[in-house]
Amino acid sequence: MKFDAVIIGAGAAGLMCAIEAGKRSRRVLVIERNSVVGEKIRISGGGRCNFTNRNADHSNYISANPHFCKSAMARFTTNDFISLVEKHGIPFHEKKLGQLFCDGRSQQIIEMLLKECFDAGVEIKTGCETKELNKDDLFSISTTQGTFQSHSLAIATGGLSIPQMGATNFGYRIAKQFGLRVGPLRPGLVPVQVQTEDFAPFRELSGVSLDALVSCKGVSFRENILFTHRGLSGPAILQISSFWHEGESISIDLLPDVNTHNLFRDPGNIAKEINVLLNQFLPKRFVETWLRLRGGSHPVNRHSSGELDDLAKSLHGWTITPTGSEGFGKAEVTVGGVDTDELSSKTMESKNIPGLFFIGEVVDVTGWLGGYNFQWAWASGWVAGQFI
Ligand SMILES: Cc1cc2nc3c(=O)[nH]c(=O)nc-3n(C[C@H](O)[C@H](O)[C@H](O)COP(=O)(O)OP(=O)(O)OC[C@H]3O[C@@H](n4cnc5c(N)ncnc54)[C@H](O)[C@@H]3O)c2cc1C
Structure with missing residues (x-):
């Protein structure tokens, strides 16, 4: 029950982080409360997943610190994700304005991530709800499937939109528990x-x-x-x-x-x-x-x-x-989140709590419509995966 790294949330950011950490031979566990991984990937882009945008750069993101995302976006680029999609032979097309979609179903992206996780030796527990989290020398994560310990912990629990798909305020609660500031949250990309x-x-x-x-x-x-x-x-x-x-x-x-x-x-x-x-x-x-x-x-x-x-x-x-x-029930994203001043833009690690990382939508970095939110999730997950 002891791991080098535990990642909470098997969405875009969590799975990418797990793949990268696994490739570094870290013993990695991903915990997901839904019975399947990547539910938001599955429903995204009208079922075809607008997985990135050819024009993505920091100017396509809303954040109290518009420069924060630059480092991660430069180290894991749109082209890097396209290479991964091509490696798995997933056909895709540009719809408009640089937006890249699968020709087939979003499920192909989920399967690609699961295959990469498998190859990297990542363990995934689904239907596993995290109840409590503490830190001594190690992080202790108590869940409905037992207690796990880890040296590093990445919070990849996403935002508040579409609660019926598993969204929780867990990531924000954990940030506050460890003394990190969380900025005001509101629905974005919403009618x-x-x-x-x-x-x-x-x-x-x-x-x-x-x-x-x-x-x-x-x-x-x-x-x-x-x-x-x-x-x-x-x-x-x-x-x-x-x-x-x-x-x-x-x-x-x-x-x-x-x-x-x-x-x-x-x-x-x-x-x-x-x-x-x-x-x-x-x-x-x-x-x-x-x-x-x-x-x-x-x-x-x-x-x-x-x-x-x-x-x-x-x-x-x-x-x-x-x-x-129309509120979080209809929003695609949450604007706001864990204050970027609390995190290193190079690693996504908390400046004050060594070993604690925040990635993806839970962080105060919100993309425009058009594949930008996934690109942030991939990039921030990839970066943290080099360090957890
Ligand atoms: C309808 C819709 C369509 C979208 N389409 C697109 C699109 O085409 N392109 C794009 O770029 N973006 C799109 N988005 C936005 C995009 O889906 C998100 O920005 C992205 O999924 C964020 O990734 P993440 O890994 O940070 O969080 P998520 O993908 O939300 O993953 C978080 C995971 O954490 C799990 N979790 C939460 N709490 C706990 C807990 N306590 N314990 C264990 N697990 C937990 C959740 O179940 C979830 O699986 C869309 C969003 C919606 C709602």
Whole structure:
């Protein structure tokens, strides 16, 4: 029951860490409370796992210290993970914006990690819940399957999102138990609710999506937004949700590629109805609702120049104040986590508790949508695996 290293959590970060430590001939045990490993890998990317992003660098991450992730990301890169996927003959493709997905099922990535664990002599216990953790000379980990001791301990228990898949606050509790600071936690990459009266007509557009530029506090994302029964979702909204805080507004440019001033002044357009012009760029149902709330559609030349300017302004800067988010139950990630000042960026080890490591999503490093969160999990797990 004595190991060189115990890793709690058999997700992306924990398994990668175990593989690397095992390759160094360390005796490694991974403890997982679910009955199977890598549940979030399995459901990720719509079942095809967006396992990394070709463009990943530190600028794609949110953290109190945006430089913290640089070292790990430089030592285990996107190309390193691609090499591993290629070594296992897993076919993949780039969907868009550097996002790499399996051609087949995410399960292939899980099987790849399990094969690497097996080859590296890693022991894995599933259905094993950790009850208590203490440190004397060694770490003592008391679980539903007995007590284990280890020289090093890596906490790879992930974030709070999707509790029904095994997410717990265990990692944050352990950090606090050992005196490490944990920053505020909130759901990220999450749909937002907009339960205001002026937005009510748009909730009826549930299922309609359109390409837009969405901004909050100087950060912008250009991708689709999707109307839902309760508010907004879609990739651009998920991205911006990680930057948004309760009470703040987001701004949506509905026509980022269109010069509306010229559109409304073009001599060929002035006799046309506004809806005819807007339907070229926006979904018909959306245009109908948008114009209905502004007195209906009329020919351009029935409007004063000031009215046309106001319409253009509203189309380029639709301001929405979400009333909340869909919460951890629907979020892809947790923003915030174990304070990076508490950890060495070179090893992921606690600066004050020798032998205690934190890796993956439990750390205050949160990626954008698009494979960045897995790349952080692989990189931080790989780095810790060299030292535990
Ligand atoms: C629906 C969804 C889709 C996603 N799609 C993508 C995607 O395509 N690309 C991308 O980059 N990211 C994606 N993510 C985010 C990504 O899954 C996570 O950022 C990543 O899995 C974090 O890895 P991790 O190893 O830190 O944590 P996790 O993968 O969450 O692993 C933590 C493990 O610890 C276990 N655990 C927790 N508490 C205990 C305990 N007390 N004892 C024992 N075990 C415990 C959990 O059961 C879990 O298996 C998605 C997330 C969700 C929810």
